[in-house]
Amino acid sequence: MTETGKKQGRVFSGARPTGRQHLGNYLGAIKNYVALQDEYKDTIYSIVDIHALTTVETTQNLKQNTYEMALDWLAAGLRPDESIIFIQSHVPEVMELHTFFSMVTPLGKLTDLPTFKEKIRQQPHNVNYGLVGYPVLMAADIALYKAVLVPVGIDQAPHIEFTREVVRSFNYRYKTDVLVEPQMKATQVPKVLGIDGVSKMSKSLNNHIELAATPEETQKRVMQMVTDPQRARRSDPGNPDVCNVFTMHKIFSSAEEVEMINTECRRAGIGCVDCKKIFARNLNDNLAPFRERRAAWAQNPDQVWDVLNDGGKRAKVIAEQTIAEVKEAIGLP
Ligand code: SF4
Structure with a gap:
């Protein structure tokens, strides 16, 4: 030391x-x-x-x-x-x-x-x-x-x-x-998988979410994320264990939200659109200090x-x- x-x-x-x-x-x-x-x-x-x-x-x-x-x-x-x-x-x-x-x-x-x-x-x-x-x-x-x-x-x-x-x-x-x-x-x-939910996140595959994207662009990319492929309709129960959105929630969302999604997804209590909206909001909140510092350096x-x-x-x-x-x-x- x-x-x-x-x-x-x-x-x-x-x-x-x-x-x-x-x-x-x-x-x-x-x-x-x-x-x-x-x-x-x-x-x-x-x-x-x-x-x-x-x-x-x-x-x-x-x-x-x-x-x-x-x-x-x-x-x-x-x-x-x-x-x-x-x-x-x-x-x-x-x-x-x-x-x-x-x-x-x-x-x-x-x-x-x-x-x-x-x-x-x-x-x-x-x-x-x-x-x-x-x-x-x-x-x-x-x-x-x-x-x-x-x-x-x-x-x-x-x-x-x-x-x-x-x-x-x-x-x-x-x-x-x-x-x-x-x-x-x-x-x-x-x-870390890309928004396609299949391949590793990569610029060349265009399945990435840029750190410096605006909150609107970020939300747009998140809404394009592929979820549990077996969940075709809102009324179908989902499986968060095979969903990349849920993996990301575990990194960027609170423990309570993760718990809620884990339960509600399995009984179709929450739809993928709402689930992604929560993730987009949390991701944008997490990235806000990064974006502020980036803008300051970029000046x-x-x-x-x-x-x-x-x-x-x-x-x-x-x-x-x-x-x-x-x-x-x-x-x-
Ligand atoms: S509700 Fe969320 S965790 Fe469940 S399949 Fe849809 S996006 Fe994935």
Whole structure:
């Protein structure tokens, strides 16, 4: 513990610049970033724009997407005086470490990763070298800052294990202990489904609810949510256990309301339209402070860029130190 009562040990996480964030991003990552900021003294969050280049075909929106995402992170409660918030490409040392790591990484290990196989399926026309090396760059992101804890979704577990292996290989090859094996901190939130009630919430599937949407837009999206598919008529009893609206109620509504819906839905005492109206109201109430903070930051975009530039400078100080130690360990003249 430090004098601030926070835990020692550095936390690192990153996310691609996908623009305005949605509920899935918030519940799956951002909420956790903020909680860890309150718990740990040293937290670093990166907008990983170089990673984005492995899949994007045009960089036209990259800058705007970076800005919008930073805006959402700040509005959600990341505090630049406590956390380092920065853009990956502002610290080019990550690419140096990526190169050093590629020398201790067997190619077969990369091509065997399920995430790589999935990417080949998604973009068979663009299986680039960077795509194969994606986990190596991710390992470099983490190791460069000597992070001990990485909050990620459970689907990222193979990548964190991979990072640990690369760090071990590096330390073994050069008979050093300069780099640290990180631990994964799995996020507690279950998979957040989109308004279709079937697929994971995602912008590309257009089944998302944006955090920065207006209350009216939010209500409109909520009213489109798919509910219990067996409940065809208002008079049919429903099953909240298979309804995505009910899952969301459990996160955003009061215990009394959840209890009431759980009972009334099963005996057709409440209809889906009313149930969704209650959810939309509660969601909008929950998001009101976020929207206020977002509007305040958005009044002065330069301030958002200042946060990112300052974060980059602070991250670079750590990165330069690590790279100096790494080069010395390798024995580079
Ligand atoms: S009443 Fe609510 S919980 Fe029940 S099926 Fe409809 S939306 Fe889902």
